[in-house]
Each structure stands twice: as structure tokens, then as C-alpha cells.
Amino acid sequence: MYIYTMKHMTQFSGLSAQMIILWNKKFKLLREEKIDRESTFNKFDLKKIIFTSFLIESNSKFTVEKLALKTPSELQVLVEFELHNYLKKVKKEFLPVIRLLTCVCFSYDEKSFDTIISICFKILGIEDCCLEIVFPFIKELSKISKTYSVEEAVISYTKNLLKNNLSYFIVTARHNLNLSDRKWLYFLPENQDDEIELLFAYLHLKINSENGVLLGVNQPLTSIKQCINSVKFTHVFTYVEDDYDMNILIKYLELIKSTIPNVVIFIASYSDLSKLMTTDIQYINVNKPRIFKKYLDKIKEL
Numbered sequence: 027m028y029i030y031t032m033k034h035m036t037q038f039s040g041l042s043a044q045m046i047i048l049w050n051k052k053f054k055l056l057r058e059e060k061i062d063r064e065s066t067f068n069k070f071d072l073k074k075i076i077f078t079s080f081l082i083e084s085n086s087k088f089t090v091e092k093l094a095l096k097t098p099s100e101l102q103v104l105v106e107f108e109l110h111n112y113l114k115k116v117k118k119e120f121l122p123v124i125r126l127l128t129c130v131c132f133s134y135d136e137k138s139f140d141t142i143i144s145i146c147f148k149i150l151g152i153e154d155c156c157l158e159i160v161f162p163f164i165k166e167l168s169k170i171s172k173t174y175s176v177e178e179a180v181i182s183y184t185k186n187l188l189k190n191n192l193s194y195f196i197v198t199a200r201h202n203l204n205l206s207d208r209k210w211l212y213f214l215p216e217n218q219d220d221e222i223e224l225l226f227a228y229l230h231l232k233i234n235s236e237n238g239v240l241l242g243v244n245q246p247l248t249s250i251k252q253c254i255n256s257v258k259f260t261h262v263f264t265y266v267e268d269d270y271d272m273n274i275l276i277k278y279l280e281l282i283k284s285t286i287p288n289v290v291i292f293i294a295s296y297s298d299l300s301k302l303m304t305t306d307i308q309y310i311n312v313n314k315p316r317i318f319k320k321y322l323d324k325i326k327e328l
Contacts, residue, residue, distance in 0.1 A: 028068075028132070029068065030068070030069075030071070030072055031066060031067075032046070032062075032065060032067075034067070035067055035071070035072065035075060038072060038075075038076060038128050038129060038170070039072075039075045039076050039079050040079065040121065040122075043063050046061070047061055047063075049078075049094070052090075052091075053090050053091050055075070055090065055093075056071050056074060056075070057071075072129055072132060072133065073098040073129055076125050076126060077098065077101035077102060077104070077105050077129070078093045080105055080123075080125065081093060081101070081108060083122055084108050084109075084112040085108055085111070085112075105126065105142075106138075106141055109126075109142065109146075110145060110149065113146065113149040113150060114149060120159050120162065121162075123146065124159060124163045124166055126142055127139060127159075128167065128170070130142065131180060131187070139184075140191070143155075143159075146159050147195070152195055152229065152230075152233060153233070153319070156192075156226050156229075156315065157319065160226070161314075161315050164185075164188070164222065167181055185222060188222055189222060189225060192225040192226060196225065196228060196232065199229065199232050199233050206236055206237060207237075208261055209237050209238060209239075209258060209259045209260050209261070210236055210238030210259065210260070210261045210263060211238065211241060211250075211253065211257070211259045211261070212227060212228045212239065212240045212241060212262075212263045212264070213240075213241035213245045213250065213262075213264055214245060214264060214265055214266075215245060215266065215270075215275060216244055216245065216246050216247075217244065217270075217271075217274075218244060218266060218267065219244050220243075220265075220267065221242075223294050223315070224240075224264075226315060227318065228240045230319065230322070231263075234322060236322075239253065239259075241253055247278065247281060250281060250282065251281060251285070254282060254286055255285065259289055260288075260289060260290065261290045261292070262282055262289055262292065263294070264278070264291075264293055264294070266295050268295065272299070275303065276303065276305050276307070279291065279309060280307065290310065291307075291309040291310065292309070292310050292312055292318065292321070293309050293310070293311055293312065294312045294313075294318065295312075296313060298313065299311045
């Protein structure tokens with residue numbers, strides 16, 4: 027079982043170490059004995075802290091004193107019920123929801139993750155849920171992994187859960203009969219297999235009546251060449267990680283532009299590619315998912 031430090035607990039919950047120690051001292055939230063900044067915690071402690079924090083923040087009827095008497099499983103039932111009400115509020119902060127997802131992922135609790143994310147998708151809608159929760163959640167996980175020593179398996183496990191949910195929505199999303207004349211190609215270049223951004227782009231465009239081909243991850247140049255020679259694409263979407271070899275990326279751009287001179291190329295990344303890559307080929311660098319949505323809105327108006 028993975029052991030968490032007080033630093034982990036404060037990072038994941040947003041509570042100060044002093045507050046966690048105080049809650050345990052007054053209400054025995056975690057255990058009977060005294061805890062301090064050197065104490066270690068397990069996944070049940072993590073759940074109890076984050077579930078309690080969420081319920082306190084979401085509804086004034088809850089108190090730490092009453093919640094301390096409940097088990098993590100009992101708190102989880104309350105959280106799932108209260109989450110519906112929380113997401114329906116006119117003014118809401120999504121960080122507490124992101125913390126809930128972080129908590130259940132670090133506990134390898136797939137059932138809870140699917141329940142929480144399903145509630146979010148249902149109430150917020152696919153686009154807003156991705157923009158307000160899914161991508162900020164991925165960013166938070168990345169920050170945690172860089173700041174603290176955490177299990178790499180947790181990150182892989184979490185991304186796989188997100189892929190499963192996005193893939194489900196892609197399969198179940200209805201095709202609009204009034205598709206645009208635009209044709210999109212979605213792919214990741216060779217040695218790129220982190221497909222969450224790719225799946226989001228495909229899903230986002232599909233539910234907005236855009237037409238496209240999802241080629242997939244880790245696509246060699248030969249595969250791209252065959253595809254663009256067979257289909258008349260007007261737009262291309264791809265994603266690269268910060269440490270990707272820009273010389274390889276340029277080869278993809280050169281191939282696409284030489285075959286389809288008027289194509290519009292979107293490259294998603296979390297870095298400014300103009301500082302990493304020198305090329306005369308025109309492309310649109312999208313650094314945030316919401317920026318991509320704004321571009322799509324403009325394209326649809328044309």
C-alpha cells in the first residue's frame with residue numbers, strides 16, 4: 027500500500043498541515059493518536075480528508091464533527107450525492123472536484139472515478155467537462171508528479187481511465203447528417219502515444235458536426251503519406267509533448283504541406299513551438315484546449 031506524507035496530504039487536499047492536525051486533534055478524523063508533520067498516511071486517510079473537505083466546502087449543513095464519525099465508504103456516498111448539487115450551482119469552483127478525482131485515482135478506485143466523472147459529464151456536458159475538469163485535472167497530476175515522488179503507475183492508470191471515458195463518448199456520439207464540407211485528419215506522429223488531447227479534439231469536432239478521420243497514435247510518415255494521398259483533407263490536428271524532436275515534426279509538416287498546400291494545420295502542445303522549432307511552414311500552435319475551441323468557433327462561422 028502506498029504511503030503518503032503530510033506534504034502529499036496538503037497538496038492533494040488543499041488544506042494546510044495545521045488544519046489537518048487540528049481536525050484530527052479535535053474530532054479524531056483520521057485516528058485516535060496524535061498526528062504531526064512527520065506522520066504518514068494511507069489511502070483511506072487520503073479519502074477521508076478530501077471527501078470531508080469537499081463536503082464542508084460544498085454544503086454548510088456538513089460539519090467535521092459529524093463527518094469524522096463516518097467511514098470513507100459512507101463519505102463517498104455523500105460526496106457522489108452532493109456532487110450533483112455542487113455542479114448545478116451558478117457559481118462553482120472546479121478545483122474541489124479535481125481533488126476528488128485525484129484522491130480516487132491515487133486509491134486505484136476505478137468505480138469511484140467513473141461515477142464522479144460520469145456525473146461531471148452528465149451535468150456539465152462533454153465540452154465543458156473536458157475544458158473545466160479533465161484538462162485541468164491532467165495539468166494538476168503533471169504538477170504533482172514533478173513536485174513529489176509519486177507512483178508512475180498512478181499517472182498511467184489515470185490517463186487510461188480518461189481515455190476509456192473519452193473513447194466511450196466518441197463511440198456513442200451521434201453523427202450529424204449535416205456535416206460540414208471540411209475534412210479533418212487527426213493523428214499523433216511517431217513516438218507519441220499520449221492520445222487524450224487527440225481524442226478530445228476528435229470528440230469535440232464530432233459533436234460539432236465536423237467530418238474527419240481519426241488515424242491514431244504513433245503514426246509513421248508513410249502512414250500519413252498514404253492517408254493524405256487518398257483523402258482530400260482541409261484541416262489537420264496533431265499533438266506533441268514538450269520534449270518531442272522538432273526536426274521530426276518538421277518532416278511531417280513538409281510532407282503534409284507539399285501534398286495539400288492549402289491545408290490548415292493545428293499543432294497542440296503545452297509549449298510555445300515558435301521558440302522550439304524554426305520553419306517557414308504555416309501552422310497554428312494551440313497551447314490550451316479552450317483556445318482550440320475558439321478557433322473552431324471561428325472556423326464554423328466561415
